[in-house]
Amino acid sequence: MSNDFADRLVAARSPRRETKSLIYRHALRLFARHGYAGTSLREIAEAVGLEVPSLYTHIRSKRELLYDLMEFGNRDLLDRLARSVAAVPDDRPLDRLYLLVRENVISHCRHSDQTTVVFTEIRELSDDQRAKIVALRREIENLFRSALEAAVAEGVARPVNIAVTVFGALAIGRGAATWYRENGPLSPEEIGDLYGEQVVRGVLAPGSDWSSPGA
Amino acid sequence: MSNDFADRLVAARSPRRETKSLIYRHALRLFARHGYAGTSLREIAEAVGLEVPSLYTHIRSKRELLYDLMEFGNRDLLDRLARSVAAVPDDRPLDRLYLLVRENVISHCRHSDQTTVVFTEIRELSDDQRAKIVALRREIENLFRSALEAAVAEGVARPVNIAVTVFGALAIGRGAATWYRENGPLSPEEIGDLYGEQVVRGVLAPGSDWSSPGA
């Protein structure tokens, strides 16, 4: 009697890793398209091929599901940005800034669902959850901030307002996620190059010379 | 018997202009804060001091309410932008670009609820409604586009990608709406000046000279 009811129940209750990943993938897509409040657990369950109660084997609640997606999305972006300037020496702050802007644009284009959710749905989180996400955002901002501060300190950038400039640079990438299309005329790398150059030239000190590191 | 039931009914059914304006005002605030899908008509009614069915004296549906807000928001922004460059001659395209970026930033800071709703909730509209809003957006983009094209044609701006640059300039203003605070250290005008200068310098042709028209 190895196939009796209890066995089948245990098997059905054993969460599969692939299922969890499917849930996250579809939830991200649906949240990006219709918003958190505009997406029901029924829609997520249907996309995955499950009934709603089965989702609860893998998630604790709809809100925790959103939080997990937002945390992953921000960590992922932070990692990409940190890696993009890991090899650039500290004494080339404008190159660092250029590459950060570029990578930010590329990441937002390539993972636009991720960044749509990350930036739109922060209001849906609890205070505790939001505080953790904001802390991750601060780390991302600090990468830009330190590059720009160094550039100003070295005199290769004008003495611009650091925070305002960093927010602007980040907003450009977020904006790109809203209009970038995979079959459009420009690749994420090309768009990243264009914006990277514009941001750096926008802060360049009058006498300074600079050309993009890739060129 | 001038105060009988029929009279009171007629009086109660006569929509007041102030009430409609109150509904729009509170709906805008609540949609900006909690999103369209995350805001119930009950919440709007309560904020105004009515019961839900009374809203229907003033609106046709929740979605039409959203559409009206989005159309007004975009027309309002378009008007402000057009007015900001109305007095600037065509042969000063960089000044026009500067003032458009500046006014866009100022408008987004001063009416952040308006622009939050305008940019976040377009997915909630019907196809017909969305087409009309997109047409308004095109008009706004075209103001930036023609200034930038003229600057490139005159050789005072580098031959940048027009669409990409315009989207970036617009995104900066939208971003400002998310972090600007009334009691912060910078006024909308100051932020507008900073971004206006950065965008123009970002596209400035290497040999060209330019300083902001206000300075």
Add this chain to the structure above:
DNA sequence: CCTACCGATCGGTAGG
């Protein structure tokens, strides 16, 4: 502008 009410749908639980 209100009371009374509708069917539909929501996130989530009990229990196997």
Add this chain to the structure above:
DNA sequence: CCTACCGATCGGTAGG
């Protein structure tokens, strides 16, 4: 992983 089901809430209507 499912069926059966919960109370709460949704946008909207009837009717005065």
